[in-house]
Amino acid sequence: MADDAEDARLAQLIETVLAGRARVSVDDTIAIATRLNQTIDDGTVERAAVGVRQGLPVVCSRGCNGCCEEPVMVWMPEAQVVARWLMDPAQLAVRTRFLAAFPAWQKAAGDGPRRLAELGGRVSHDEYLAEHQAQWGRRVMCAFNHQGDCTIYPVRPPACRNGHAVGTSARCSGASYGGRPASRLEFTPLDEFIARADAVLHAMHVAAGGDRRRAMALCEAVHRLLQSAMAAERKAQRRR
Numbered sequence: 001m002a003d004d005a006e007d008a009r010l011a012q013l014i015e016t017v018l019a020g021r022a023r024v025s026v027d028d029t030i031a032i033a034t035r036l037n038q039t040i041d042d043g044t045v046e047r048a049a050v051g052v053r054q055g056l057p058v059v060c061s062r063g064c065n066g067c068c069e070e071p072v073m074v075w076m077p078e079a080q081v082v083a084r085w086l087m088d089p090a091q092l093a094v095r096t097r098f099l100a101a102f103p104a105w106q107k108a109a110g111d112g113p114r115r116l117a118e119l120g121g122r123v124s125h126d127e128y129l130a131e132h133q134a135q136w137g138r139r140v141m142c143a144f145n146h147q148g149d150c151t152i153y154p155v156r157p158p159a160c161r162n163g164h165a166v167g168t169s170a171r172c173s174g175a176s177y178g179g180r181p182a183s184r185l186e187f188t189p190l191d192e193f194i195a196r197a198d199a200v201l202h203a204m205h206v207a208a209g210g211d212r213r214r215a216m217a218l219c220e221a222v223h224r225l226l227q228s229a230m231a232a233e234r235k236a237q238r239r240r
């Protein structure tokens, strides 16, 4: 019952923020983004079941990671979900590993994230896609991937939850850039929900003061949030 009331409150908040009439607290932002992630997961399970019935099996599994060479651009709420989770003391080892991996990722990614951020919303879909694929072809493994495994699997962003391939993972990595892309399933209920989820995440990003047209590289955005959160934590500790 309490959950129902909370769901209703967040649903109302979503409509208000979509109408451009509300700022959303970080706690509510994370609660909304987490619910969106859960619904996306439900949708991917349904999509996979449809694929099986059609003889088009989705072959994704945890640990399969060619797609983790794809640049992941996010809105602020997606990064906040990850950063909040990483600030939990139970995730200290994951956080420490990410912070250690970040400089090498940043060096390898070079100006790729900035180029993608600057193009977002300013060029045609095809032009953006061409740059996205060019960055993918550089084969920069996500800094959250450790020995093939996604270390933030429970809180990974929608793009990572939705990414999938039918039949084979052979065409997922940046090595196959320029060739035939991985086969994907169209599944209207999920595709439509993801479009709405993106609109909600974008609206919360803008409501929080983010640049309307500028998404951020997941690794960079989370790194920045962690730096702030850890600085605040150190300050609080000094006061005690």
Ligand code: SF4
Pocket (backbone or CB within 6 Å): 059, 060, 061, 064, 065, 066, 067, 068, 163, 164, 165, 168, 169, 172, 173, 182
């Ligand atoms: S999209 Fe491709 S690389 Fe990624 S999990 Fe699925 S099959 Fe594996």
Ligand code: SF4
Pocket (backbone or CB within 6 Å): 067, 068, 069, 072, 142, 143, 144, 145, 146, 149, 150, 151, 152, 153, 156, 157, 160
């Ligand atoms: S967040 Fe996880 S699933 Fe997404 S690209 Fe990084 S390692 Fe891969």
